[in-house]
Each structure stands twice: as structure tokens, then as C-alpha cells.
Amino acid sequence: MTKEVAQCQCGQLQIVCANNYLMHGQCSCEDCQRRTGTPTSFHLYYKAKDVEIKGEFKTFTRKAEEGREIEFIFCPECGGSLAFDIPWADDVYGEKMTGIPLGNFTNPKIAAPDVSVWNCYLPTWFPNVVTETRRMAEQPKTIDDIKLVLRSLGKL
Ligand SMILES: [Zn+2]
Ligand SMILES: [Zn+2]
Numbered sequence: 001m002t003k004e005v006a007q008c009q010c011g012q013l014q015i016v017c018a019n020n021y022l023m024h025g026q027c028s029c030e031d032c033q034r035r036t037g038t039p040t041s042f043h044l045y046y047k048a049k050d051v052e053i054k055g056e057f058k059t060f061t062r063k064a065e066e067g068r069e070i071e072f073i074f075c076p077e078c079g080g081s082l083a084f085d086i087p088w089a090d091d092v093y094g095e096k097m098t099g100i101p102l103g104n105f106t107n108p109k110i111a112a113p114d115v116s117v118w119n120c121y122l123p124t125w126f127p128n129v130v131t132e133t134r135r136m137a138e139q140p141k142t143i144d145d146i147k148l149v150l151r152s153l154g155k156l
Contacts, residue, residue, distance in 0.1 A: 003016055003017060003018060004016075004017040004105055004107065005017070005105070006082065006083075006100050006101075006104035006105050007080075007082075007104060008074075008075035008077075008078050008080030008082055008104065009075075009078040009080050010075060010077045010078040010080070012055045012056060012075065012077055013053070013054070013055035013056065013057050013073075013074075013075040013077075013080065013082050014053075014054045014055055015051050015052065015053050015054070015082060015083055015098075015100060015104070016051070016052045016054065017046055017050060017051050017100070018050045018051070018052070019046070019047065019050040021044040021045055021046050021100075022045050022046065022047065022097070022155060023044075023045040023114050023115070023150075023153070023155050024042065024043070024044055024045070024102070024110070024111065024112070024113045024114050025042070025043050025045065025099075025113055025114065025115050025116070025117065026040060026041070026042050026043075026113040026115070026116035026117070026129060026130065027040070027041055027042075027043065027116075027117050027118055027139075028040040028041075028116075028117070028118045028119060028121045028122040029117070029118040029121060029139070030118075030121055031062065032118075033121065035072070035081050036081060036101065039121075039122060039123050039126060040122055040126065041101060041102075041103075042101070042102035042103070042113055043084075043099040043100060043101055043102060044099070044100050044102060044105070044110070045086060045097050045098070045099050046097065046098050046099075046100065047093075047095060047096075047097055047098075048085075048089075048095065048096035048097055048098045049095070049096075051083070051098050051100070053073070053082075053083070055075070056075070056076055056077075057073040057074060057075060057076065057082065058073070058074055058075075058076045059071050059072065059073050059074075060072045060074065064087040065087070065088075065139070065141050066141060066142065066143075068087035068088065069087060070084055070085060070086075070087045071084060071085045072084040080104070081101055082100065082101070082104060083098050083099065083100050083101075084098070084099045085097070085098065085099075086098065086099050088143060088146050091143045092143060092146055092147055092150065092156065093156075112129060112130065113129060113130050113134075114130075114134065114153050114155065115130065115134050115135075115136070115149065115153055116128075116129065116130045116134060116135045116136065117136050117138065117139035118136075118137075118138060118139055119135055119136060119137055120137045120138060134153070136149075
């Protein structure tokens with residue numbers, strides 16, 4: 001298959017993905033809203049071993065659910081948000097995973113999201129892009145809850 005390449009606005013920071021993504025998620029949490037400057041955002045989840053980061057980057061780490069931490073990488077030149085570590089990946093899949101904001105691929109052929117979380121923060125006028133069963137007001141918090149949702153989506 002052809003390799004998907006994600007990049008920031010100025011183009012000095014790139015991520016080359018050697019394999020298909022495992023999941024496509026929509027997130028409307030307050031942190032993603034502030035990071036992206038828009039009320040909702042879409043992210044492709046890859047196995048970390050399948051992505052190669054090229055270029056200079058800086059990191060920002062914040063607290064996530066259940067005391068976990070989440071680390072973001074961004075371009076120090078243009079500020080673009082390029083990728084983040086999925087904080088529950090080790091506990092669920094036994095390996096690291098990397099989330100990459102969909103817009104960095106600028107590929108209109110990528111399929112619609114598998115799941116949508118934190119819809120409680122989405123503006124009421126915003127259209128739904130996934131069906132009711134794939135839409136959650138918040139996000140699953142414990143590892144067991146996450147596994148349950150992933151199994152229901154056929155992703156575990
Ligand atoms: Zn840049
Ligand atoms: Zn979020």
C-alpha cells in the first residue's frame with residue numbers, strides 16, 4: 001500500500017505511516033478543542049512502531065484520565081499539533097500507539113470515524129458524523145471500560 005504522510009503547516013515536521021491505522025476517533029473534549037482551536041477533532045490511531053517521525057519537534061505533556069499522562073508533539077516553527085501517545089495503549093494492546101490528527105494528512109478519502117467521544121462539549125448546532133451507538137457523551141475511563149467499547153467496535 002502507499003504510505004500515508006502527515007505533516008505540519010510549514011512542512012518541516014512529517015510523520016510517515018508504514019501501515020494502516022487501527023482506528024479513527026472523533027474527540028470534542030475541552031483539551032482537544034484548545035489544542036486544535038476548533039470544537040471537534042478527528043484522529044487516526046496507529047501502532048507506534050508503524051510511524052516514523054521526521055523533523056524537529058517539541059513536546060507537551062498533560063494529565064489524562066485515571067492519572068495517566070498524554071504527551072503531544074508539535075512543530076516549534078508553525079505550532080502544528082502532529083501526534084500524541086495514546087495513554088491507554090500499553091494496557092489495552094500491549095504496545096505503544098500514536099494518534100495523529102486527521103487534518104495533517106489532508107486526504108479526503110479516509111473513511112468516517114469509528115467512534116466519537118466527549119459529545120457533551122460539542123456545540124448543539126454541530127452535525128453528528130457517526131451513528132448513535134458510536135457516539136458517547138464522555139469517554140470510557142477505566143481500562144476495562146475502554147476494552148468493552150473497543151470490543152463493541154470490533155477493534156479488540
Ligand atoms: Zn511546522
Ligand atoms: Zn480530546
